[in-house]
Amino acid sequence: MAYILNIETATKNCSVTLANEGKTVVCIEVAEEGYSHAEKLHVFFEEALQEAGITFQDLKAVAVSQGPGSYTGLRIGVSAAKGLCYSLNIPLIAVDTLEALARKxxxxxxxxxxxxxxxxxxxxxxxxxxxxxxxxxxxxxxxxxxxxxxxxxxxxxxxxxxxxxxxxxxxxxxxxHDEIIFPSSNEMGLMSFEKYKKSDFVDVAYFEPFYLKDFVMTTKAKS
Incomplete structure (x- = not known):
C-alpha cells in the first residue's frame, strides 16, 4: 500500500486528502473567507488518518499543491508538508495547482x-x-x-x-462551469501517486511554492 497525504491550500479551500495508490480514502475540506488554513490543516491531518485507521508512520509521501495561488495559503501548505516530511523522513511531491483544478x-x-x-x-x-x-x-x-x-x-x-x-x-x-470554484486535494491523489511511482520528488530543504508573482504587502492609506 502507498498512502500519500495530499494538501491543497492555494486558494480559500483548505483541503486534505488521504489517498492509497491514487484512490481517495478520506477527503476533508472547507472553503472559508477568512483563510483559516493554519488553524484547520493539522486537525484535518489527524482526522483523515484516524478515519482511515492508520498512523503518520504509514505514510509513504506527502504531496502539496505548489501554486500558483494565494501567497499565504501556499506558505502554510508547504510549511506543513515540509514539517511532516522532515519528521517522518519521507519524500515530498509537488503538484500543479492549475492541473488539479482542471481535473475537476x-x-x-x-x-x-x-x-x-x-x-x-x-x-x-x-x-x-x-x-x-x-x-x-x-x-x-x-x-x-x-x-x-x-x-x-x-x-x-x-x-x-x-x-x-x-x-x-x-x-x-x-x-x-460555475459549480467548480476551487482546486481540491481530491484530484491530487492520482497525480501524486503517478509522481511517486516515478520517484518524482522535490528537495524538502529547498523547495519553494510557485508564486508566479512577487508578494506585495498592502497598507491602508493614512487619513
Missing amino acids: IIIENGIIVPMIDARRMEVFTAFFDKNYSKTRETKAEIINETTYSELSETMHLVGDGAMKCKDVLRSEKFVY
Missing part, C-alpha cells in the same frame, strides 16, 4: 482553462487538453474583451477566477 472537469473536446483569482481582472491560468496535458504555460493574465479572441475552440472556464470573467468574455465559445 471531464470534456470531450475543446480547451480546459482553469482560472485562479489574482485580484482585480487578473487571473492565474493555463490551458489543458481533454487528457489534462498542459498545452499553454502558466501565466498571470489580465482579462479584457479581446482575450483569447484569436482562438476558435470551445473553452471550458473553471475556478473562482473564471467567475469574474462572465461580463467580459461573452462569446459562445466560452463555457462557464
